[in-house]
Amino acid sequence: MGDVKCAFIVQRPQYKGETSRLAMTHALAYQTVEILLEDGETVTPTLCFVGEGVLGLSKGQKAMEMYGITSSESHIKNCLLVDLDVFVCKEDLEKFGIPESTLPDAEDMGAEKQIRVVPFAEIQKAMEEAKHVLFF
């Protein structure tokens, strides 16, 4: 069946519930799914943050220091490190007054990918191109 594209749509704020975090950890699992698939079969998720899902993504988080849990920033950096496409909705960032400059990158870890702030139309395109769309 080759590659199966999935769009993971995160529409809830980080730390408000568990599923917004689970979207990232499930997306990261694309790195190891091949052990359960046949040769040449892959799953490629695109991680998209929309609506309130754009909240809680800023860099400089201290979740580990304060609560002893991994921060959403750390998860995003790991996603970038393993070359996942991470889209953040431009209109929703603007709606909440969040500057793009507050979003994290993983350059310090050697990642080449960066978060892409894109118009919703581009996220819509990712959903249309995906075989399966999962809302977290």
Place this chain on the structure above:
Amino acid sequence: MGKLALGVYPGLVGSACYDFSLKLAAAAADKGHKVSIWYSGNATGSVKAHQKHLKDYSTAEKYLTALLEKGVEICTCEACTIARGIQKPEGIPGVQWNSMHWYLAAIHSADRVLHIGGE
């Protein structure tokens, strides 16, 4: 027949979403479809054995056992489950324990995916 992959995330008690997923899985299996269920997040609390069915609370064990007998594949996220204090020997027999890539693999071969988000 088709292959349906369910991803279930809501807790057993608190909404009817979990209950709905059980009914849907049973209906699909009865029609001859191949069904898999992935539990993650709060839904993983439902794989503990020896549940007592009190009428004010949703219950899972007897339905999960019936689904397993119908050939439905059921897997719980091991990390989510042990984080909630449930160890594998305490789980319902027949339920698999695995990592999140199990769900992605189920998605890969599925004709339809119904992802039921949680809290």
